[in-house]
Amino acid sequence: MGKPTLLVLAAGMASRYGSLKQVDGFGPHGESIIDYSIYDAIQAGFGKVVFIIRQEFEEVMRAKFDEKLAGKIEVDYAFQDFDLTKFGVNRVIERTKPWGTAHAVMSAKDKINEPFCVINADDFYGADAFQKMATFLNEDVTDSNMSLMGFEVGNTMSDHGYVSRGVCEVSAEGNMNSVTERTNIYYKGEGADRKIVFNENDVEYDLDPKSRVSMNFWGFTPKVFEVCLDLFPAFVEANAENPKAEFFIPSIPDYMVKNGMADFKVIPTSSKWFGVTYPEDKPIVQESISNLIAEGAYPAKLF
Template identity: 60%
Template sequence: MKPTLLILAAGMASRYGSMKQIDGFGPNGETIIDYSIYDAIKAGFGKVVFIIKEEFADNFKSIFDEKLKGKIEVDYVYQNFDLKQFGIDEEIYREKPWGTAHAILSGRKTIKEPFCVINADDFYGFDAFKKMADFLTSEINDSNYSIIGYKIGKTLSDFGSVSRGVCKADEAGNLTEIVERTKVYKKGDSIVYEEDGKEFPLEFDTPVSMNFWGFTPAVFNITEELFKTFAMENKDKPKAEFFIPLIGEHLVSTQKASFKVVPTDNQWFGVTYKEDKPLVQACIDELIKNGNYPEKLWN
């Protein structure tokens, strides 16, 4: 059974200023999602599932359905605020969606095979998809999951600070800790993160999560229970978000599952800020020039 690619595309981009999920970056208007799906097909994935807001469905279908027809199975699921589906009758006011871990619950009725989760607006590179596909087809089980580990020095923006999940692993390469550093940036030739007004150094090769996780469907029931607890504990915090690393932390701390940190040397790039777009376009042009991608991605 081929694994599934689950793409988180429901969020609007407050810092970027537009719907970057369907913005064009390639020479023929290709989106970053196009390149992710192209790499996923090449790596051996059999289905792609988009997590979107229902009101964006027509936009996404008009962009992706025709070009992907006959290349990979496509499905759409919708992230919404309905808590009754989780057995929560209480009305809870929200200023923003519940977060990435809540989003993946949207796929629980659709996905029956090993799957990975990625962000819509991150360019991950073929090596990462190939390594994840290999893991999902040969190593994964309900107590052995994975996360792609990028070198932090290959994930930063030139135009401002970023948030990064800094990973620690044991000698076997299994995740022991993931700590969200919310303000990471370049400082001269160094990399630092800021906390409580102080700066702390980070090595270039420090592994970080870019939200590229590998799971089996068993994670859905675990996530649903965690989310119900999270929702009730944070009902008076309208900005609190239920992130995927919280699932990882829970499974690792309770020893219910391990996460293999799968390293990649790929250069990650993305569009955290509007000013990042020309750089992303230049990086894609260079990859095309080097033969990594055809100039026209879809025939």
């Protein structure tokens, strides 16, 4: 088995952030959050990184990453677009953006033949998470035994608006029983009365701060491409008239678990997650990175 691959979801529109945050600078030498993820992945023993991007971003991404990563890790690119024929759907459906994160993963099906993990470009996961995922992908992963990193939702919030999280139900054995994508999680109230809620169909529900959530840090084998390809055509047909429908990654492990196809180990990590959803999040991320550098967790200049 070869070294695992890192699949980076970097095709998002960044509509709430207001710019192409995938390459925005957060470190002292203009390092992006992706740079820190790739640095951690290299240290953990990953052999390749594949970026999922919109094709119009290719020149920007290559200028940002190709030269500085040469000789350190293999780099490749896959494009998320509106061509459904690649996935067995012979029709054209007008949309303003592609079909979501699982659709993005499918876009890399011809680039990856080894165990791999999926991450978001704009989330900082920390070295411990990459080390533990690499160990799992090297030692434990099979087509029937995959994984995800489980974070406490209370450690993944933004003070500046809503976030989307895959909320997990975890078994006594530490496996995922189910994962449900919640796209509207936010703080409500102030001070001692502040709590975490999510909104579904205009109804608010409380969410325990210690609830385990997926931050789209999954450990897969290429078997997941087959499952996506099986499920995607029916999803498209069911949602052809819904321009906001998205084929989310958590729906795939959820389907596999409920149909006895695979277990998903929820891997605990001591890494602290932080990310950028809104412009107001940027100084917080910059400060967090500065603190990690001061502690010796990262060199001041990564590459």
